[in-house]
Ligand SMILES: Cc1cc2nc3c(=O)[nH]c(=O)nc-3n(C[C@H](O)[C@H](O)[C@H](O)COP(=O)(O)O)c2cc1C
């Protein structure tokens with residue numbers, strides 16, 4: 015759509031979209047309605063912190079997970095431009111490029127947004143330059159929850175500590191993993207707790223090892239899920255991290271299926287048990303505990319679950335089309 019009709023662009027690095035970002039989107043949405051323009055979000059790939067060499071940086075969300083949130087938040091246009099194409103542009107050239115290539119006629123950013131060569135473009139520059147050009151411009155002050163400024167780096171810190179409820183409050187939705195189900199060691203079924211295994215990615219931040227209450231979207235339905243992240247020390251499985259979820263009450267085959275796992279709360283740390291029986295007894299307790307957490311959460315967030323499921327239908331379709339294109343090329 016962008017490139018045909020004038021558009022208000024929300025600019026940022028956007029590692030996922032938290033409540034602060036969503037406040038920017040509201041401003042763009044309102045302004046575009048009033049001014050009869052479109053609006054969209056523009057971000058850079060890979061994330062600037064990866065390109066600028068912050069070695070320890072691991073993003074919250076993979077590219078395709080970010081696409082999913084973008085569609086869930088009803089962002090009409092989500093444009094990703096290679097960061098290397100723009101990182102050395104001076105701020106004026108960058109704005110001119112937005113105007114000519116994307117028909118941008120307005121910009122919304124967070125107050126601390128910096129861009130262009132040596133990060134020399136800032137809100138002061140945008141304000142004076144865009145006012146002269148007659149574009150719409152808004153710089154939004156930091157969004158706070160209980161006095162804390164909501165930021166992607168704060169969300170990353172919360173995830174690293176396993177504080178899933180606080181993470182959900184900052185994002186507006188729970189932290190999640192979307193991935194295809196792979197094969198494990200086929201031991202889960204023997205233990206009486208089959209688990210859907212998910213591949214780990216270097217480009218996806220994981221919370222600490224432990225057991226989590228989750229909501230899992232699989233086979234077109236939501237299930238309570240008992241998720242374990244860790245190394246399965248009971249079975250001395252080595253140093254490869256495992257991500258695996260048991261879906262309460264589910265029976266069937268999930269291999270190869272894309273599933274979405276929303277992390278609601280950590281319930282305990284992963285432990286080494288003396289015997290498989292000890293682990294199984296603990297897993298029974300885990301599932302009980304997870305039911306207690308999921309039941310009220312599912313009730314409270316029924317609307318969110320419904321919208322995510324609706325959005326998932328078209329997302330799954332797109333994933334299938336992408337895979338099909340990959341195979342047929
Ligand atoms: C709810 C839950 C809790 C778990 N807790 C532990 C644990 O504390 N220690 C451990 O060694 N493995 C734990 N596991 C992992 C099991 O060892 C693993 O699911 C089992 O070995 C099956 O692995 P497989 O899917 O590769 O067949 C847990 C798994 C689940 C689903």
Ligand SMILES: Nc1ncnc2c1ncn2[C@@H]1O[C@H](COP(=O)(O)OP(=O)(O)O)[C@@H](O)[C@H]1O
Pocket residue numbers: 195196197198199200201202203204207208209210211259260261262263264265266267268269
């Ligand atoms: N309730 C369930 N939760 C998770 N997976 C299930 C469930 N019921 C059946 N399955 C299926 O069983 C597989 C897991 O069985 P498991 O013995 O743990 O094998 P693996 O080690 O390959 O994960 C899942 O990938 C899925 O296809």
